Amino acid sequence: MKAKEIRQKYLEFFESKGHSIIQTASLIPENDSSVLFTTAGMHPLVSYLMGEKHPAGNRLVNSQKCVRTGDIEEVGDTTHHTFFEMLGNWSLGDPEAPDGIGAGYFKKESLEWSWEFLTSPKWLDLDLQRFAVSVFAGDKDASFDEESYQIWLDLGISKKKIAKLPKSANWWGPIGETGPCGPDSEIFYWVGDIDKIPESFNDDNDLWVEIWNNVFMEYNKSKVEKKGKYEYIKLAQKNVDTGMGLERITSVMQGLDDDYQTELWQNQISKIEELSGKKYLENNPKPMVTNSSKMNGQVGQKKEMRIIADHMKTATFIMADERGLTPTNTDQGYIIRRLIRRAIRYGKQLGIGKELWTKEIAEIVINDYKDIYPELEKNQDFIFEQLDKEEIQFSKTLEKGLRELEKGTDPFLLFTTYGFPIEMTQELAKEKGIKVNTKDFEKKMKKHQELSRTASVGKFKGGLVDNSEQTIKLHTTAHLLLSALRKVLGEGVQQKGSNITPERLRFDFSYDKKMTDEEKAEVENLVNKAIKKDMSVICEEISLDEAKKAGAVGAFESKYGERVKVYKIADGDGIFSYEICGGPHINRTGELGKFKITKEQSSSAGVRRIKAIIE
Numbered sequence: 001m002k003a004k005e006i007r008q009k010y011l012e013f014f015e016s017k018g019h020s021i022i023q024t025a026s027l028i029p030e031n032d033s034s035v036l037f038t039t040a041g042m043h044p045l046v047s048y049l050m051g052e053k054h055p056a057g058n059r060l061v062n063s064q065k066c067v068r069t070g071d072i073e074e075v076g077d078t079t080h081h082t083f084f085e086m087l088g089n090w091s092l093g094d095p096e097a098p099d100g101i102g103a104g105y106f107k108k109e110s111l112e113w114s115w116e117f118l119t120s121p122k123w124l125d126l127d128l129q130r131f132a133v134s135v136f137a138g139d140k141d142a143s144f145d146e147e148s149y150q151i152w153l154d155l156g157i158s159k160k161k162i163a164k165l166p167k168s169a170n171w172w173g174p175i176g177e178t179g180p181c182g183p184d185s186e187i188f189y190w191v192g193d194i195d196k197i198p199e200s201f202n203d204d205n206d207l208w209v210e211i212w213n214n215v216f217m218e219y220n221k222s223k224v225e226k227k228g229k230y231e232y233i234k235l236a237q238k239n240v241d242t243g244m245g246l247e248r249i250t251s252v253m254q255g256l257d258d259d260y261q262t263e264l265w266q267n268q269i270s271k272i273e274e275l276s277g278k279k280y281l282e283n284n285p286k287p288m289v290t291n292s293s294k295m296n297g298q299v300g301q302k303k304e305m306r307i308i309a310d311h312m313k314t315a316t317f318i319m320a321d322e323r324g325l326t327p328t329n330t331d332q333g334y335i336i337r338r339l340i341r342r343a344i345r346y347g348k349q350l351g352i353g354k355e356l357w358t359k360e361i362a363e364i365v366i367n368d369y370k371d372i373y374p375e376l377e378k379n380q381d382f383i384f385e386q387l388d389k390e391e392i393q394f395s396k397t398l399e400k401g402l403r404e405l406e407k408g409t410d411p412f413l414l415f416t417t418y419g420f421p422i423e424m425t426q427e428l429a430k431e432k433g434i435k436v437n438t439k440d441f442e443k444k445m446k447k448h449q450e451l452s453r454t455a456s457v458g459k460f461k462g463g464l465v466d467n468s469e470q471t472i473k474l475h476t477t478a479h480l481l482l483s484a485l486r487k488v489l490g491e492g493v494q495q496k497g498s499n500i501t502p503e504r505l506r507f508d509f510s511y512d513k514k515m516t517d518e519e520k521a522e523v524e525n526l527v528n529k530a531i532k533k534d535m536s537v538i539c540e541e542i543s544l545d546e547a548k549k550a551g552a553v554g555a556f557e558s559k560y561g562e563r564v565k566v567y568k569i570a571d572g573d574g575i576f577s578y579e580i581c582g583g584p585h586i587n588r589t590g591e592l593g594k595f596k597i598t599k600e601q602s603s604s605a606g607v608r609r610i611k612a613i614i615e
């Protein structure tokens with residue numbers, strides 16, 4: 001079965017169980033300063049898991065595009081991907097309410113439906129004998145998940161195939177320091193020989209592949225006043241959050257032990273074969289050094305081709321996002337740059353001699369996915385242009401680095417300053433007859449990796465979505481700001497992104513000139529007037545068409561599917577702001593303090609950035 005059909009069946013199955021299909025959210029989290037990318041299907045839904053009402057109801061299903069860049073260096077084996085699609089279904093609270101369309105559900109329905117979808121001949125029809133599951137064993141914070149254990153027994157799984165595992169294995173979240181979390185139950189599938197299935201299940205054999213995780217979010221991990229201590233408190237509403245990686249289930253359905261051999265990658269791999277003149281499935285006579293056990297013993301060009309395919313797919317998807325992100329030296333832009341440059345480097349190692357070739361891979365990605373993600377085709381020219389630019393710039397950097405190498409510069413410095421990998425340094429050095437001290441390099445490299453790991457952990461600090469009073473206030477302020485900007489600078493102004501911390505609001509918008517002092521003062525004045533008038537903030541739930549017709553603005557308007565929330569900020573004199581948004585917001589603008597723009601600067605081509613506070 002092809003990925004396209006699996007995706008479609010999944011949505012259909014849960015629709016038949018009363019779920020609303022919601023659109024994939026942007027890859028770039030909105031109003032979230034703690035992470036760079038959407039990392040899971042539940043990520044854009046956090047405020048709903050915390051109790052906000054979702055306009056599409058209590059049962060949701062979608063296929064969410066995700067990016068995880070925490071283990072870029074791991075890519076190259078059969079299962080690591082920086083971009084992937086996550087199939088997920090959710091129940092938002094209310095499991096005790098009478099069953100029927102719209103009511104929530106909990107463990108019983110969630111596990112039974114997962115089982116039905118995986119094993120029913122009508123759906124995926126997977127082999128019953130090959131399954132095993134795990135449940136949370138219990139500890140001092142929360143008790144053994146006996147309910148899930150019993151449900152699995154009732155579904156016919158034998159005791160020996162149900163592992164009871166600790167929090168490290170069977171507990172999900174919070175992504176940040178605090179937030180919703182709970183025990184989970186994972187479903188595994190044996191991908192080895194049928195006559196070699198172990199009698200009892202433990203999750204330490206690589207041939208047991210985890211295919212689906214059912215998370216029961218019934219706790220909120222919160223900080224106790226005393227520093228460093230946490231407690232787990234039952235949430236007012238119970239939620240279900242499940243996630244199944246499309247790439248993984250596709251290779252399982254096709255009986256493959258290598259995700260990259262599915263059609264989700266094969267067109268790209270063929271193109272890389274064509275460009276490099278090498279074959280994916282050929283054994284390399286002189287395997288390159290690898291650091292993963294999952295290479296299947298077939299190392300060499302397979303690894304390089306996987307890295308190129310993975311990185312180019314991810315870079316293409318990030319740049320296709322409506323935010324118009326480009327390769328830079330900070331935040332998401334830096335990830336794009338790193339991905340493209342790593343792909344180019346591995347392309348060189350594979351022997352791709354052609355210049356400006358990365359766009360040919362991007363074109364394949366766009367063709368493969370454009371039916372599901374139309375933003376790819378829409379932004380195709382932009383993506384090609386960025387890739388060409390980055391390739392040219394990187395090749396200049398390489399030339400400079402090469403001159404440094406000839407001068408005898410430390411190869412580690414070449415790596416950190418010019419992005420030279422040690423393999424490339426060694427190759428170049430060999431060509432030029434220069435000796436490289438590999439041991440010294442590796443020592444410095446190890447230290448460098450430890451430092452960058454610490455830095456990326458730091459990115460997650462402070463919680464996934466900070467729904468503090470101050471950030472909610474600044475979020476409402478962002479609506480006022482957008483409206484004021486459009487009144488002063490014209491209707492052409494569109495929101496290009498926002499990033500809110502409890503201290504300040506950062507707001508990106510399309511506009512191609514520096515704002516004058518007069519314009520800034522006028523915007524401040526308009527926002528402060530709206531605050532002074534103590535306007536009410538009203539939430540309406542209407543269809544996307546109605547919202548558009550009524551003139552609602554919203555940069556990411558297709559996000560919540562058909563029914564959307566629109567926030568109206570108005571008083572007796574009329575509507576000041578009318579914007580599609582998931583919320584939450586304050587009730588009256590009078591709750592805000594005095595608004596002040598602290599900075600106005602360029603963000604990228606045609607995009608300005610404002611930093612502002614409320615005093």
Ligand SMILES: [Zn+2]
Pocket residue numbers: 475479580581582583
């Ligand atoms: Zn909003």
